[in-house]
Amino acid sequence: MRLFVSEGAPGSLPVLAAARRAQGRAELLISTVGPEECVVPFLTQPKVPVLQLDNGNYLFSTSAICRYFFLLSGWEQDDLTNQWLEWEATELQPALSAALYYLVVQGKKGEDVLGPVRRALTHIDHSLSRRSCPFLAGETESLADIVLWGALYPLLQDPAYLPEELGALHSWFQTVSSQEPCQRAAETVLKQQGVLALRPYLQKQPQPSSLQGRAVSNEPEEEELATLSEEEIAMAVTAWEKGLGNLPPLRPPQNPVLPVAGERNVLITSALPYVNNVPHLGNIIGCVLSADVFARYSRLRQWNTLYLCGTDEYGTATETKAMEEGLTPQEICDKYHAIHADIYRWFNISFDIFGRTTTPQQTKITQDIFQRLFSRGFVLQDTVEQLRCEQCARFLADRFVEGVCPFCGYEEARGDQCDKCGKLINATELKKPQCKVCRSCPVVKSSQHLFLDLPKLEKRLEEWLENTLPGSDWTPNARFIIRSWLRDGLKPRCITRDLKWGTPVPLEGFEDKVFYVWFDATIGYLSITANYTDQWERWWKNPEQVSLYQFMAKDNVPFHGLVFPCSALGAEDNYTLVSHLIATEYLNYEDGKFSKSRGVGVFGDMAQDTGIPADIWRFYLLYIRPEGQDSAFSWTDMLLKNNSELLNNLGNFINRAGMFVSKFFGGYVPEMVLTSDDQRLLAHVTLELQHYHQLLEKVRIRDALRSILTISRHGNQYIQVNEPWKRIKGSEADRQRAGTVTGLAVNIAALLSVMLQPYMPTVSATIQAQLQLPPPACGILLTNFLCTLPAGHLIGTVSPLFQKLENDQIESLRQRFGGGQLEESLELKAKVSSKPAVGETVTATGPQQIQVLMDEVTKQGNIVRELKAQKADKNQVAAEVAKLLDLKKQLALAEGKPLETPKGKKKK
């Protein structure tokens, strides 16, 4: 039998402790799988630990696995154990998973964590002391003890969460913990890191259902209306009445945009996407889209804004891709730069410049910074052992080497990591290394390299951080990452590579080398600006006047927050350094990761083919922006949010407001006579608008989007309560009331159109055209709610803004982007997946994966033949045949052959 476990999965504790019981009675293999791997073919959700029995059946319940081990040892089931296990599953687990989630994922402490489990802990304590038995089900340790101990251990091993007054629980827990099998299980699972060892696993799990209903993540809380002071109401009314007169003149567009003394000058960069691949939704929300929202917002505030990005083009990966596609690196860059640019254009990203790093400016600025660092003694030389292929006459980057894993003996381990055991490898440690290009055996050669002397720059960096961080809007994850790097101490960092495709190193003896992409990629921002304007130094050597906002996913933090600042500080040339480093967490796809090679997830170029408009994508991605914690793209959720928030809430409100003006008042905004209720509404909207500003100034993009939806919810309620469609048919006073309500509603719609502009620019423009909103009101957002559509203003033609997404439409998209079958790790490759095959979008499939599929087809073919020979049950044969056909289909797709029975449209 085979036990599947996952790093940090709490269920491993009781299972490993119980497994000792069955030792010697059955052979047990243990395999480690990823937290999102679906080991059990019939379960839609991933589940570990799982025990695969020798007959192929699965035990996926932690307690059932433990029970099985105990049964194998001759133990007999009894009522009391059953009762404990049932209690554990129905009462303890929901409480515990909430507590662990608070503790491990959300970093809460104390009563927040203990609160949910206190009742359960007391129950155990009372039962133990009432029965006055040392163990839960009698005089000896048994199944119930192991299962409950395993569940509780991650929490209770921290004495802070083992209340002292629960004496019986205390001594029971100590006794069980001291048993050898338990000790060993605890060491294996928690690795002496305590409960934090569970983090990588728990983070990947959906929020426990016991927590749902309580707002923790994305879901809007029930909005409680704030209490308003008379003063607030009076101020809101005054601002409203001044109307368009409040607005300053629109700033004329500039080209190039340059900083202006005495103004707020905002320089915004989005991490440079690597050129060799098509970005997926996670990449898009992580940097370009997030930065775009902020850039658009910044312009609405009339701040002097420059937003730049570009493709990062140098490096090994480009060379590899070029070799794969039979093009030169330059051709690859040209090709993919255009693909990137097209995607961002489709998503309506408002770059002032979208450049690239392979330009003469890049060489000039990089070499200049290097020379300055070199002449100031911040560059070291050292020798590095590297594999060199004599046949190809070049040093091999890690990904160009393959060989036998020194740890597990796997034959096709890569130069940096083994796919089978997952261990990190130094390419020089590989046994029987092979050059991936020519298959000859490389030799170890030493090569001279340059290192940036980070330890020497550490003090300057810390001083700079001390001045920069307090009061800034660096995201917490970025602060945390930088702090942990500094805590571990900085080490010299290699900044050169034995490559051709890169910025040449201007130093004698280094003619065959180029700068490592991470030394010069961040310099790309400077060179891209230099290609935009020859006055680029006014942005980049002007820290006094410029606020630099840099957007990225968290894996990019060390280079932007540490390596580049060190280079810039060492170069001593008054560079503008990052004022606000904005890092997102990761976006997952449905329940797993985006994967190009497996065809899982939606990639930038495919979003266009879904028929769903760019603004809907923008909205949903921003709604689930991984701000503060990982989040996941889900098709069902996208449908839900589109149909509920956009269609029923926002779209419905704006459309109704406009329709009432057209239908009841001939398209002219009616006179408004504000009652005190209306004035309160004005104040509430103003308050929410100010909240929106506060959030966006702090770059809390996702949260600010909620404010928009809140205002439109207020608007819907307002219309619903005041029923203008009824009053319009009533008395003179009723008709006047209908006019006021309609007028106020359509003004709220106008405000929403501006607030929406950073998020959904096209929809915003559509609303503004429908309402004929005057240009200054479209381009400027103040902190007050103004009457921008005064009585007598003629609006345009109103039409619905959003379309309903239908279930079957979404279902077919989910199928289309669900990916192929190669989700199982190699560990599991013998196992035949029974998931439906949806391979239409598999594009890039490596030869290794094709081989895996071929093996699976052969294996499955044998199974079918055997079954047929045995005259097995018809259904069983049919099921196996279906699996075989599935596999063949995937193989055909992977090899790029046309399908025999094409389904849907095949993508390039």
Add this chain to the structure above:
Amino acid sequence: MAAAAELTLLEKSLGLSKGNKYSAQGERQIPVLQTNNGPSLTGLTTIAAHLVKQANKEYLLGSTAEEKAIVQQWLEYRVTRVDGHSSKDDIHALLKDLNSYLEDKVYLTGYNFTLADILLYYGLHRFIIVNLKHRLVRNL
């Protein structure tokens, strides 16, 4: 179906003559059985397994170690997943999983009818509409 009614139904199908009385505990109305010779038993599957033993039909709890574990696994599934469902999507996912599990099986353990089949059937009854031609229903 309340848990007590379900247990009474189970008693009948097991051929137990004297009917037990059940009380209910807490928010979720967990059934409690007061036994004559010993402490009370709490929990649907715990009591059900107890009744099976009372009726001398232990084979309904599985005969091999493996069957026993599988039976208990699905009993746990019944009280956590089936009773703990929160949305339509959950139910749909659950039925899908079960359907896929049962594709090559007659009963939950494979070929032998067990307590797990009975309780899962009771549990699903309320959301499987009879005319929904679900494989699970046919198999049971």
